[in-house]
Amino acid sequence: MATALNSPDPSLPPRPRVLSGIQPTADSFQVGNYLGAIRRWVELQETHDAYYCVVDQHAITVEYQPPVLHERTLSSFAQLIAAGLDPQRSTVFVQSHVPQHSQLSWVLQCITGFGEAGRMTQFKDKSQREGTDRSTVGLFTYPVLQAADILIYQADGVPVGEDQRQHLELTRDLAQRFNSRFGRTFTVPEPLILADTAKILDLSEPTAKMSKSSPTGCLFLLDPPEVITKKIKTAVTDSGRDIAWDPVEKPGVSNLLSLIAAFTASTPTAVADDLAGGGYGGLKKAAIEAVLEFTVPFSARVHELLADRTYLLQLMAIGAERARAAAQPTLALTYERVGFVTLPN
Numbered sequence: 001m002a003t004a005l006n007s008p009d010p011s012l013p014p015r016p017r018v019l020s021g022i023q024p025t026a027d028s029f030q031v032g033n034y035l036g037a038i039r040r041w042v043e044l045q046e047t048h049d050a051y052y053c054v055v056d057q058h059a060i061t062v063e064y065q066p067p068v069l070h071e072r073t074l075s076s077f078a079q080l081i082a083a084g085l086d087p088q089r090s091t092v093f094v095q096s097h098v099p100q101h102s103q104l105s106w107v108l109q110c111i112t113g114f115g116e117a118g119r120m121t122q123f124k125d126k127s128q129r130e131g132t133d134r135s136t137v138g139l140f141t142y143p144v145l146q147a148a149d150i151l152i153y154q155a156d157g158v159p160v161g162e163d164q165r166q167h168l169e170l171t172r173d174l175a176q177r178f179n180s181r182f183g184r185t186f187t188v189p190e191p192l193i194l195a196d197t198a199k200i201l202d203l204s205e206p207t208a209k210m211s212k213s214s215p216t217g218c219l220f221l222l223d224p225p226e227v228i229t230k231k232i233k234t235a236v237t238d239s240g241r242d243i244a245w246d247p248v249e250k251p252g253v254s255n256l257l258s259l260i261a262a263f264t265a266s267t268p269t270a271v272a273d274d275l276a277g278g279g280y281g282g283l284k285k286a287a288i289e290a291v292l293e294f295t296v297p298f299s300a301r302v303h304e305l306l307a308d309r310t311y312l313l314q315l316m317a318i319g320a321e322r323a324r325a326a327a328q329p330t331l332a333l334t335y336e337r338v339g340f341v342t343l344p345n
């Protein structure tokens with residue numbers, strides 16, 4: 001059922017468009033990806049014409065294993081659906097299914113300065129990590145492909161974390177440069193920086209942000225219940241026994257309070273009041289319950305989707321088709337603007 005999605009009621013003005021992307025670089029998204037980004041994407045479906053993509057082409061800019069990427073792309077897509085992205089209301093798709101991204105990327109590469117691309121801090125960090133000899137040109141042009149992901153849909157807003165601000169600035173610069181050189185072609189997108197309201201820290205080191213590089217301190221959405229239980233049971237707490245929201249003096253306890261608050265639509269202080277007197281054992285029990293209440297049905301849904309590949313691929317095909325239809329007019333206009341010859345059809 002492919003219905004017109006932009007505005008459910010044609011008498012209403014069209015909804016502003018958002019686009020975002022996530023890399024399929026882990027077997028499972030972690031709690032931070034969900035609370036910080038994906039949950040916001042789900043909310044934005046209510047008010048925006050939303051495009052969300054699994055950026056598999058970005059994932060091959062560093063070393064990777066093809067069969068692993070393959071599974072992770074399927075699983076990432078299934079996780080987005082299980083987290084609440086509605087393939088009827090939003091356009092959820094895989095980047096490599098929409099060739100217009102790479103086609104536009106080439107044109108944008110030809111208006112990007114070498115020095116400009118070289119100043120991207122993510123490139124500098126990653127190329128340092130990989131070593132200059134092993135760093136690829138794909139890693140260098142990564143932000144230009146990202147710009148193409150956004151501009152090809154004429155997105156008004158891009159919901160991303162603070163770490164993507166520089167890439168968004170480049171995207172805006174390229175859009176403005178192209179428009180002023182070739183004529184108005186692209187919407188200049190606004191960054192919608194997702195404030196880290198529920199910043200969840202590493203369970204075993206509650207001063208660092210929760211990250212997938214710390215296996216004991218990071219909760220993955222697809223962790224089985226016993227793994228989540230164990231990670232929370234062994235989470236660092238603080239000296240004393242009071243349950244109080246005090247991120248400076250009691251970072252471990254406060255982190256568990258934030259975690260519970262984020263999963264129960266509450267606030268850390270309200271949770272602290274509720275659990276006062278229950279000791280750290282009670283706090284951890286509440287944290288385990290709050291997380292499992294989300295992850296158990298979530299994991300079940302992901303496994304169901306992954307077990308039915310035909311259906312999963314059908315959902316991907318619906319997203320791809322819609323995305324290509326939205327992308328093609330921008331590509332055609334771009335090609336015309338830069339002077340490529342259009343064949344009659």
Ligand code: TRP
Binds near residue numbers: 020021023058149150
């Ligand atoms: N670079 C982004 C990240 O690492 C992922 C991404 C690729 C993206 N293309 C995008 C995000 C387009 C927003 C819009 O998080």
